[in-house]
Amino acid sequence: MTCPISKLHLFSTVILTFLFTCCSGFVASSQKTPKIDDLDVLSYALILRTDIDNKSLVGTVDIDFLIDMDAKEVVFDCGNLKIAKITGENVVGFEQKNKEVFVALDKRHERENHIQIAYSGSPTNGILFVPENKEVYTVFSTSQWMVCNDSPNDRAKFKIDLFIPSTKQCIASGTLAHTSENGGSTRYSWVQDYESPSYTYGFAIGSFNKSQDTHGKIILNYYGSGYTPEKLEMIFQRTGEMVNFFEEKSGVPYVQDSYSQILIGNHYQEMSGFSVLKKSYGRLVMKDPTETNLISHELAHQWWGNMITCENWNHFWLNEGMATFMSAAFNEHIFGKEKYESDINSYRKVYESIKDGGKDKALVFSDWSNPTREDRNLVYFKGAYVLHLLRMELGEKDFWDGIKFYSQKYFGRSVNTLDFQKAMEESTGRNLHGFFTKWIYERGE
Template sequence: MKFYIKHLICFFYLSFITSVYSADIVHKSNIDFIHYKAEITPDFITKSIEGTVEITFSPYVDNLDHLSFSVGAKQVNAVYFLAQKIDFSVEGDLFIVQLPAPLKANKAYSVKIEYKVSETRGLKFYDDHLFTVYHTKNWLISHNKLSDKATFDLSIKHDLTTTAIGNGTLVARKKVSGTQLVSRWKQNTPIPLYTFGFAVGEFEKHSMGTSGVNISVLYRQQIKSNLTADLINKAFADTADMLSFFESKAGFSLEQDYAYVVVDGYMAQEASGFSLVGEKFVHTLLNDKNENWFIAHELAHEWWGNSITSANFSHFWLNEGLVVFMVAAYKQHLFGEEAYRDEIALALKRIQRAVKEKRVAPVAFRKVIEEQDINRTMAYSKGALVFYMLREKLGDKLFWQSLKRYSLTYKGKSVTTQDLKSIFEQVSQVDLTAFFTRWVYGQKIPTIDI
């Protein structure tokens, strides 16, 4: 979830209820957003998408009487509730939907919104392909609670000459005119909203021929990407091994196929069921087999981030720091000890640079922070270093047993730092309070001889 270069959701404004989970603070909203059904049409000429999204939700409290959305760069044309068109108003960045009657708790309702959005931070258009980027809120009417998960049904109208990919499973491809078809994707397992996404383009497809889960690579034609099926096969040759490695460490397998979409430039971003990776990274890898970090990093997010998701940005390191560490661990598995140490040394170098620039912060917080408050060097690099030190402290057997217990316990759930700490303590029978106080919640920078 990032433009993570070289190793490195319009949202609902809701009232929040603050509760304490052990030592960590999490926020619970008044609404459970259950399902999103979107029907959209991208336009390469105007660099925009237009369509509808139907959002199914259930209030946790009685008498909910309105919804407020961040309109951002989107133009809202109409809002429907119970099939009736209802009024909305725009006040600054907000448009406010006044519901016809107060809603009851624990009952499912839906609103349908017609909208259009031009190219913005959430959309990247090129002449032959387009794709969505983080945040989902920038291209789809949604909210931005990091841990909230929902199912997704996405229909994309696009040219016959192009291929579309979305979350979950392709359930239909229907020709609707002489030049266009509709591809429909369904994600039936709830996923974090920030992992909603799609891509459309003139892509070639290469299947990696792995057993169990099918892994494929979509890439642009050779004339534009300088990539061929043979080069793609060479660059992504280790994906089956990566899959096996991460499954063994997490204790569970992927439940659906996976794809890499190779796009123009530098890009490395996870979505659910696929990831976006940049052509420039692929060419770098073709010249140096050790530069496979971006393939491993985005795949690892299927377990740590997409399935097991940090409760909020205070615990973002559980998404990113763990995955940076897992890339290092995978390199150890594939290339040997020196490659592992090199990755940890690189993380330490980034941390030391942040110290010199006075950009030091805790890895995790006991208070809720917002995305803009994240210190990414600490979340990514020091977060990875924390897992390295935990492994050194506990030893391989207890460390990997703890990680597997953590992963299996919180599969499909949201987590806090305390959740991780508790599992590691239960498995290892080691009190980690002092360790987490110093290295995770504190700003102390470790000195490690790599």
């Protein structure tokens, strides 16, 4: 059943705004030259100070990494940050160009290396300073505020120490290990002891009201200025049910001991262990409690995206199409079949409008270096719609058994579309070459 026009328009407006604010950062980052395939970052340890009023930052990052012993340099992404100094036993110099830093390495006898990079900057994207509200928060991409490897298939552990005014609160990726006071400043130390891609790292700083709940062993935190704790609890009341649903469908428990959601600014972005959602979005949910697609979408990324990650952006639909589909599937679970069909119909209409305009493409992109608005719509909405079609093709049991098999097999790993296809085929015993060729590798009908 289709949804009323006004509701469809409202949904499309919200989700398309979400799409624009989340994905615009991918344009710049993906224009980079490919990194050395042998580079494997093991961990980042960051010390960061932000100046909200002056929209600037100063940081020092320690990077442990593996690289071939014969490699004469290692390349990291650095946006428009200004590198002041790079030190390390094997470092002989560095050069910054085209939003990358090329670190020259001396001869060595092992693959493991350690370097420390000191830098500063006044980024205009990737991190959003809101001086009027005394807030700052991160969105894609991490290299705008920390020197790192942006490649989504390079997973590493992460530690961040943030120095902020004692009157503010801080939420970041990982687990809060400890805090310490120093005059009017507080040092927050967050540690993520499992590996994930650098684009999943982030933080938010501000003065927030807070509501807290527990779901089994998971602490659920809800933050936002302009909302009372009672309203925050109302907005995010279904979070525990979402965790249950995604754990059941994936066959994998939520990986951290807490999950935080923050209503802040004008963006939507998933990060390890927390998400930021547009501040005004909370009012939409309060007006219509069934409009939780973006809450469930961001939470779904804690499985599909953050932990099961496309190996490069050409397979981006595996992140976003899956999360968009899962938000509709959750709606079906809670609100019934009609709500699911309403969501799928919305996705189909977006896809068909692109196709009617002659801008349809295969879901596996040959190049993601300069995606259009239509390209971004395709990975989200065509991706979700095609997963719905796959569900119809396989039937309930085979489809969901396949999703669980795929999720368990590749949790904590990077994947491409062929990995997904083979997992679904192995689980179901079906040859899906024709379906994937038609709908994913080619343009579909």
